[in-house]
Amino acid sequence: MTREGAVEVNAATGKKKRISNRIRDADLVKKEAAPQQPEQAAQPLPGGAASAPLSDAAQLPHAPGAEREQDTATAERVFEHIDGTHTRKASKKAARKAQAEAEARTHTSRLQFTEEERATPELEKYIRKSDKAADRLDAAKAAIPKEKKLVKERTFDEATGKGKTRLRFEEQEKPIGKNKPHNNPLSRPTQEAGIFVHNKIHSVEKDNSGVEGAHKSEELAEKGAKYGARKVKEGYRSHKLKPYRAAAKAEKAAFKANVDFQYHKALHENPQIGGTPLSRFMQKQQIKRQYAKAARKSGAKTAQKAAENTRKAAKKTAEETKNAAAFVARHPAGVCIAVAALLLFIMISAGLSSCGSMFSGLMNGILGTSYTSEDSDLVATENNYAAKENGLQQRIDNIERDYPGYDEYRYDLDSIGHNPHELASYLTALLQTYTPQSAQAELNRVFGMQYTLTLTEEIEVRHRTETRTGTRTVTDPETGATSTETYEYEVEVAYNYYILNVKLTNKPISEIAEELLTPEQLEMYRVYLETSGNKPLLFGGGSPDTGASEDLSGVQLVNGTRPGNTAIVDLAKRQVGNVGGRPYWSWYGFNSRAEWCACFVSWCYGQSGLSEPRFAACQSQGVPWFQSRGQWGARGYENIAPGDAIFFDWDGDGSADHVGLVIGTDGSRVYTVEGNSGDACKIKSYDLNYSCIKGYGLMNWN
Numbered sequence: 001m002t003r004e005g006a007v008e009v010n011a012a013t014g015k016k017k018r019i020s021n022r023i024r025d026a027d028l029v030k031k032e033a034a035p036q037q038p039e040q041a042a043q044p045l046p047g048g049a050a051s052a053p054l055s056d057a058a059q060l061p062h063a064p065g066a067e068r069e070q071d072t073a074t075a076e077r078v079f080e081h082i083d084g085t086h087t088r089k090a091s092k093k094a095a096r097k098a099q100a101e102a103e104a105r106t107h108t109s110r111l112q113f114t115e116e117e118r119a120t121p122e123l124e125k126y127i128r129k130s131d132k133a134a135d136r137l138d139a140a141k142a143a144i145p146k147e148k149k150l151v152k153e154r155t156f157d158e159a160t161g162k163g164k165t166r167l168r169f170e171e172q173e174k175p176i177g178k179n180k181p182h183n184n185p186l187s188r189p190t191q192e193a194g195i196f197v198h199n200k201i202h203s204v205e206k207d208n209s210g211v212e213g214a215h216k217s218e219e220l221a222e223k224g225a226k227y228g229a230r231k232v233k234e235g236y237r238s239h240k241l242k243p244y245r246a247a248a249k250a251e252k253a254a255f256k257a258n259v260d261f262q263y264h265k266a267l268h269e270n271p272q273i274g275g276t277p278l279s280r281f282m283q284k285q286q287i288k289r290q291y292a293k294a295a296r297k298s299g300a301k302t303a304q305k306a307a308e309n310t311r312k313a314a315k316k317t318a319e320e321t322k323n324a325a326a327f328v329a330r331h332p333a334g335v336c337i338a339v340a341a342l343l344l345f346i347m348i349s350a351g352l353s354s355c356g357s358m359f360s361g362l363m364n365g366i367l368g369t370s371y372t373s374e375d376s377d378l379v380a381t382e383n384n385y386a387a388k389e390n391g392l393q394q395r396i397d398n399i400e401r402d403y404p405g406y407d408e409y410r411y412d413l414d415s416i417g418h419n420p421h422e423l424a425s426y427l428t429a430l431l432q433t434y435t436p437q438s439a440q441a442e443l444n445r446v447f448g449m450q451y452t453l454t455l456t457e458e459i460e461v462r463h464r465t466e467t468r469t470g471t472r473t474v475t476d477p478e479t480g481a482t483s484t485e486t487y488e489y490e491v492e493v494a495y496n497y498y499i500l501n502v503k504l505t506n507k508p509i510s511e512i513a514e515e516l517l518t519p520e521q522l523e524m525y526r527v528y529l530e531t532s533g534n535k536p537l538l539f540g541g542g543s544p545d546t547g548a549s550e551d552l553s554g555v556q557l558v559n560g561t562r563p564g565n566t567a568i569v570d571l572a573k574r575q576v577g578n579v580g581g582r583p584y585w586s587w588y589g590f591n592s593r594a595e596w597c598a599c600f601v602s603w604c605y606g607q608s609g610l611s612e613p614r615f616a617a618c619q620s621q622g623v624p625w626f627q628s629r630g631q632w633g634a635r636g637y638e639n640i641a642p643g644d645a646i647f648f649d650w651d652g653d654g655s656a657d658h659v660g661l662v663i664g665t666d667g668s669r670v671y672t673v674e675g676n677s678g679d680a681c682k683i684k685s686y687d688l689n690y691s692c693i694k695g696y697g698l699m700n701w702n
Contacts (some may be wrong), residue, residue, distance in 0.1 A: 389621075426525055
């Protein structure tokens with residue numbers, strides 16, 4: 001026995017012969033060529049080519065190499081058989097797949113009607129509708145764009161026992177996704193570059209009105225071009241999808257026509273399913289569901305089989321309906337009790353569900369319309385923006401110091417201020433949750449667009465009268481002597497008159513939001529602004545007090561040592577009863593309603609001839625104005641006077657939420673007139689030690 005199987009050895013001759021049927025291992029590895037003898041070397045042929053050397057097996061037919069060749073041939077036949085088996089399996093699998101694809105391509109919603117069905121008058125109308133719907137569906141599918149796709153096809157040749165794979169082109173419907181426009185990978189970098197360039201131009205155009213006008217025209221042209229390009233793309237997309245929409249509509253109509261036929265077919269064969277309108281409606285819905293289910297399950301099968309399954313289900317449903325009706329007839333009282341209990345259960349469940357839905361909807365509505373950032377971040381960001389406005393105001397105040405030498409300074413200034421809720425709504429719609437650090441870049445961008453300060457030098461040629469001194473020779477008429485005398489004369493002299501024009505424009509944040517936000521973000525911005533982020537008092541938004549205005553009859557006011565201003569108090573009291581605050585926030589410069597308590601106080605000061613203090617936010621603008629000038633008194637300050645400002649902190653977080661004007665005090669209570677107290681002007685009073693009083697802005701009337 002050897003590793004190659006059983007071997008028989010002739011002891012006389014020494015010849016070996018394999019007697020085992022085992023396939024030799026050597027047949028599965030590369031055979032080594034036997035060494036050639038010198039006399040067996042390749043000899044040149046007459047044509048000059050060398051003859052191939054003969055192997056030992058070729059020279060010795062009965063050598064052990066012959067048996068090796070025989071075993072190798074057997075192994076090759078075995079492997080060919082195995083390979084053929086795998087090829088046949090793959091070929092059958094490919095054939096089944098191709099058959100399924102062919103059946104899917106031939107899937108149709110057209111029903112096949114028998115002669116008996118076509119001869120039935122009751123079904124003639126519905127057969128005609130079904131055929132017309134199928135014709136329209138075929139025409140709509142034929143209009144869908146086609147494409148040629150390269151597919152593989154595996155076949156098996158039984159004669160040779162080998163499989164073949166060939167490629168062929170097959171026409172298929174073009175998928176809808178191929179009509180979708182591809183995103184340009186350069187669109188985002190281009191947009192960022194455009195924003196960068198626009199910001200650079202914004203920083204330059206403040207000093208040149210010509211550049212500003214050209215930039216505005218260029219921005220308008222860009223918007224028009226983008227709008228036109230978007231509409232062209234939408235139209236092109238809609239045009240490409242039109243065949244698919246038509247096919248879907250036709251398929252829906254064919255489905256409906258087939259269901260109508262199935263229902264009337266079932267009704268014709270089973271008259272007992274007619275009954276009341278409610279039962280007919282339920283039967284029709286049942287048939288519709290059965291037909292749709294059968295059509296889905298049939299997949300590549302024709303709609304005819306789905307129709308057969310539907311008719312069978314309809315017949316079964318009719319039998320069940322008949323049995324149910326018989327049961328109800330036998331047990332009317334029990335059925336009534338069961339129906340009443342079911343209705344009661346449904347009513348209770350619906351009530352509980354509606355309460356839960358109302359509560360869930362209310363909570364979702366509140367959360368969906370609230371600012372998503374922390375209150376501290378909202379206030380800090382608002383303070384940062386107000387600091388930028390204060391810096392702009394200081395720059396304007398120092399114009400004459402920073403630009404000396406002009407004969408005249410002419411000012412054309414819009415008001416400096418903004419609605420804090422407009423800014424918070426814009427940032428929330430754009431950034432969702434933000435902090436002062438993450439919002440700083442956007443604050444700079446909005447500030448640069450809102451305020452435009454332009455300084456323009458103007459030179460006028462003017463004339464003035466100057467008195468000059470001259471000399472002349474005078475002759476005495478009597479003596480004839482001459483003398484020189486001095487005299488004065490006036491002349492008109494031209495000179496340059498230098499004027500510096502200072503112009504400040506304030507573009508509302510609401511207009512900036514319409515330019516920078518997408519339609520979805522703009523809708524969110526409007527919702528946040530409408531609800532004030534469900535935090536109306538966050539930036540000093542007024543008083544939540546809905547009570548009536550108080551009566552001052554019988555109140556004895558005690559005057560302090562500081563002089564007050566009763567005229568401004570009388571002016572403020574005449575505003576009591578105003579609702580909405582339009583005269584005050586529109587005077588301040590807002591285009592829409594703002595939290596107007598600070599606007600009311602500023603309006604009162606302005607009507608009294610004061611340009612300051614002027615503020616629209618309590619904590620970020622009003623309180624700093626008084627404190628920076630040393631005109632501040634904490635809660636409990638005893639020497640308050642009429643016309644002072646009183647600030648309130650409703651939630652105790654250290655930030656002023658509301659402001660009003662002091663009418664006076666009777667020694668224990670302070671009386672005020674306030675704007676936006678429950679969205680109205682009212683007279684109110686508080687204990688002098690009331691914890692929500694943050695402090696007083698002390699006016700200097702001297």
